[in-house]
Amino acid sequence: MMDTLRSLQFGIVVLIAISVVAVIGTIIPQGLSWEFYSERYPGAIAFLVQVFRFDNTYGSPLFLGLMGLFGLNLVLCTLHRFPGVWRAAFRPDREPEREQMTRMPIHHSVPDASLDEIEAAFSRSGLRLHRVGSNRLYGETGRLGHLGATVVHVSLLLLLAGGMVSLITGKRGHVVLHPGESTALAELPSGSKIPLGFTIQLDRFSVEYYEQHPDRPKSFTSSVTVTPLDGTPFTREIRVNHPLMLNGFTLYQSSFGVSNEQATASTLNDTARVEIRLKGAPPEMPPITISDMVENGVYPVPGFGDSIQVRLAELHRNFRMGESTGEANPAVKLDVLVRGETRWSVYAFQKFPGLNMPMHEDLVLVFTLTGFQSGEPRGENHAEIQYYTVLGAVRDRGIPLMWSGALLMTLGLFLSFYIRPRRLWALAEDGSVHIGARAKGETDSFRQFIERTIDSRHSSR
Amino acid sequence: MQQSLDVSLFYIAFVCYSISMLIHFLTFWKRGGRFATAGNMLLLAGFALQVAGLIIRGVHARFMPVTNMYESLNFFSAAIVLAYLIVERKFRNRVFGVFILPVVFLLMAFSSSPATSKEVVPLIPALQSQWLVWHVVLSFLGEAAFAVAFGASVMYLIRERASEVSFAARTFPDLATLDSVTYRAIAIGFPVFTLGALIFGAVWAKYAWGSYWTWDPKETWALITWIVYALFLHTRVVHGWKGRTTAWVSVIGFLATLFTLFGVNYLLSGLHSYA
Numbered sequence: 001m002m003d004t005l006r007s008l009q010f011g012i013v014v015l016i017a018i019s020v021v022a023v024i025g026t027i028i029p030q031g032l033s034w035e036f037y038s039e040r041y042p043g044a045i046a047f048l049v050q051v052f053r054f055d056n057t058y059g060s061p062l063f064l065g066l067m068g069l070f071g072l073n074l075v076l077c078t079l080h081r082f083p084g085v086w087r088a089a090f091r092p093d094r095e096p097e098r099e100q101m102t103r104m105p106i107h108h109s110v111p112d113a114s115l116d117e118i119e120a121a122f123s124r125s126g127l128r129l130h131r132v133g134s135n136r137l138y139g140e141t142g143r144l145g146h147l148g149a150t151v152v153h154v155s156l157l158l159l160l161a162g163g164m165v166s167l168i169t170g171k172r173g174h175v176v177l178h179p180g181e182s183t184a185l186a187e188l189p190s191g192s193k194i195p196l197g198f199t200i201q202l203d204r205f206s207v208e209y210y211e212q213h214p215d216r217p218k219s220f221t222s223s224v225t226v227t228p229l230d231g232t233p234f235t236r237e238i239r240v241n242h243p244l245m246l247n248g249f250t251l252y253q254s255s256f257g258v259s260n261e262q263a264t265a266s267t268l269n270d271t272a273r274v275e276i277r278l279k280g281a282p283p284e285m286p287p288i289t290i291s292d293m294v295e296n297g298v299y300p301v302p303g304f305g306d307s308i309q310v311r312l313a314e315l316h317r318n319f320r321m322g323e324s325t326g327e328a329n330p331a332v333k334l335d336v337l338v339r340g341e342t343r344w345s346v347y348a349f350q351k352f353p354g355l356n357m358p359m360h361e362d363l364v365l366v367f368t369l370t371g372f373q374s375g376e377p378r379g380e381n382h383a384e385i386q387y388y389t390v391l392g393a394v395r396d397r398g399i400p401l402m403w404s405g406a407l408l409m410t411l412g413l414f415l416s417f418y419i420r421p422r423r424l425w426a427l428a429e430d431g432s433v434h435i436g437a438r439a440k441g442e443t444d445s446f447r448q449f450i451e452r453t454i455d456s457r458h459s460s461r
Numbered sequence: 462m463q464q465s466l467d468v469s470l471f472y473i474a475f476v477c478y479s480i481s482m483l484i485h486f487l488t489f490w491k492r493g494g495r496f497a498t499a500g501n502m503l504l505l506a507g508f509a510l511q512v513a514g515l516i517i518r519g520v521h522a523r524f525m526p527v528t529n530m531y532e533s534l535n536f537f538s539a540a541i542v543l544a545y546l547i548v549e550r551k552f553r554n555r556v557f558g559v560f561i562l563p564v565v566f567l568l569m570a571f572s573s574s575p576a577t578s579k580e581v582v583p584l585i586p587a588l589q590s591q592w593l594v595w596h597v598v599l600s601f602l603g604e605a606a607f608a609v610a611f612g613a614s615v616m617y618l619i620r621e622r623a624s625e626v627s628f629a630a631r632t633f634p635d636l637a638t639l640d641s642v643t644y645r646a647i648a649i650g651f652p653v654f655t656l657g658a659l660i661f662g663a664v665w666a667k668y669a670w671g672s673y674w675t676w677d678p679k680e681t682w683a684l685i686t687w688i689v690y691a692l693f694l695h696t697r698v699v700h701g702w703k704g705r706t707t708a709w710v711s712v713i714g715f716l717a718t719l720f721t722l723f724g725v726n727y728l729l730s731g732l733h734s735y736a
């Protein structure tokens with residue numbers, strides 16, 4: 001039993017199983033309601049989805065069990081092989097029997113030659129040469145290369161452990177701040193709050209658009225003041241790709257909203273239509289239209305049971321985009337809820353049908369806002385637009401393990417493939433020198449190298 | 462629509478590659494000869510034009526041209542051609558071209574088709590990141606090595622079945638060489654792919670979306686590709702599997718690579734991983 005558990009064949013089978021389950025997780029839509037799966041798949045498949053929890057493949061007992069098995073197999077395999085690997089790297093046999101040398105992948109007998117000649121010939125070969133006893137020579141290079149595989153395997157165990165810590169302790173919430181507001185708490189999807197360990201205040205939020213492409217956002221920037229519990233406050237800009245990492249938290253620019261300039265649903269008239277269809281939803285499903293929506297009302301998206309819903313978060317008579325003209329620019333903001341949790345906010349603009357600002361590239365809401373009566377454009381003194389920022393807050397204690405695992409993996413791969421351990425033994429016996437040699441992964445080129453060095457030994461005398 | 466210079470350069474490079482591929486088909490078994498050298502020259506010319514196109518586009522967009530499908534396919538094709546040129550110089554046998562250049566041809570055909578937008582579009586915030594550049598560039602360099610391994614392992618599988626007197630037996634390198642080319646290509650590509658696709662991909666995701674891994678289909682398929690190539694390295698170590706089995710694993714690995722690139726975007730339904 002133990003032999004199979006630590007065998008490479010078993011490891012290969014486990015890896016194949018992990019790959020198969022992982023593939024299933026990319027084919028079956030994740031995180032949706034049973035109603036959706038039973039509607040969309042025939043009975044047998046819907047049953048399998050339920051039994052093996054393919055609705056949440058990468059958190060399912062099956063998948064986590066396989067990962068655990070993989071880790072166990074790797075630990076046992078690495079421990080079992082380690083003594084041999086250590087010996088191979090640092091305790092080589094410097095005096096192999098002559099008969100053993102002939103069985104090596106590379107071996108030569110050099111008639112009428114002396115050990116000194118051979119040593120001289122290989123002196124510039126990059127091999128570290130040692131005389132052993134009176135008639136033996138031993139040379140080696142790249143011995144760390146032997147450890148490559150083991151270092152990679154240990155790094156994998158670190159990554160596995162890190163992944164587990166992330167899975168167990170990981171928290172993912174958000175922080176919503178209007179200009180001037182500050183908080184020391186992040187809100188989780190469940191509604192509960194967790195302390196950040198510092199206070200963060202939004203000084204200003206700005207959206208920048210490309211000059212030639214007024215509808216393409218170039219950057220969203222939250223200028224914040226951060227006050228660590230036991231430190232001096234500092235100001236900082238949080239932008240997409242430039243998160244704030246403090247006290248185990250990563251605060252990243254997730255999305256933004258507009259707090260003023262809102263029309264109420266009651267002023268809506270029946271000609272306004274937003275057709276909402278999620279990419280991937282079955283085409284025959286009718287789109288929902290905005291006229292039957294009330295502000296902050298939540299509506300199921302056709303084709304996804306009740307697991308995906310849309311909330312009409314904001315209705316804008318005139319959504320100001322940077323310094324756009326006074327002309328009215330009606331827009332709606334829609335929050336997309338997955339299992340009741342707001343995942344993304346998206347804007348639709350009557351004048352820019354193509355533009356919807358999804359916050360996740362997989363989520364493409366195909367919708368157009370038409371016929372929205374925006375009433376007379378505002379007078380001269382329209383107030384400056386009021387943005388508020390939505391920062392994603394992620395705390396993940398597994399990060400240190402992941403960083404060290406990744407670094408060790410890089411080192412291990414470098415040792416495995418870019419460091420070529422080479423070994424050479426020479427034995428002088430009755431006037432000729434017998435050579436045995438071995439190289440990991442490139443025996444032929446080492447053999448040619450040795451032959452060339454032996455042939456050219458006369459010139460180097 | 463006034464076609465920008467880089468798009469024209471990519472089209473010309475595509476033509477050069479196609480003609481060079483045909484010449485390879487017709488002359489790969491002959492040693493040298495005017496026709497054969499013309500094939501090589503065309504390939505080099507195509508490569509130079511493509512690299513020039515990438516540079517011009519990069520300068521124009523003021524960013525490394527790997528942020529959309531069109532640019533990525535041109536970068537990937539150039540990387541494979543470079544990998545092939547290295548193999549061809551080392552082994553002096555253009556038969557590898559017969560199996561590697563068709564991959565380049567398909568990639569370039571797809572990238573030149575209307576399916577990809579050629580426009581230089583300013584980047585949405587998430588794509589403005591150096592991590593993204595390292596993620597994409599190293600992934601494609603690793604996958605270019607995998608493309609070479611793919612060619613060599615297809616040749617291995619053909620040569621293994623071909624009778625000793627067949628055309629393939631006379632023109633292909635021997636099985637041991639084909640197996641060693643496959644291994645060496647993967648040995649070079651695997652660390653680069655690991656660093657690029659997985660490690661830098663995770664770092665970019667961490668900075669852009671707060672978490673290093675979200676089991677998004679694209680990430681998952683990159684991991685599956687990575688596992689298949691890890692399986693290649695390990696099936697080699699198991700007695701008796703080296704050779705045919707490992708050649709099949711290498712072929713499957715490259716199919717997984719192509720699926721990661723194309724399949725995930727076009728085949729899998731949009732809304733799929735929101736666990």
Ligand code: HEM
Nearest residue numbers: 006007008011012073074077149152416688691694695698
């Ligand atoms: C995805 C997971 C894995 C990765 C990335 C990995 C990586 C590696 C690498 C890079 C090598 C060196 C190959 C070479 O030098 O050509 C190797 C060798 C090896 N691995 Fe793994 N490995 C993995 C899983 C496993 C598992 C589960 C086992 C279970 C027993 C295992 C056992 C071995 C053995 C016995 C060797 C040969 C030792 C040697 O060539 O020095 N590996 N592995």
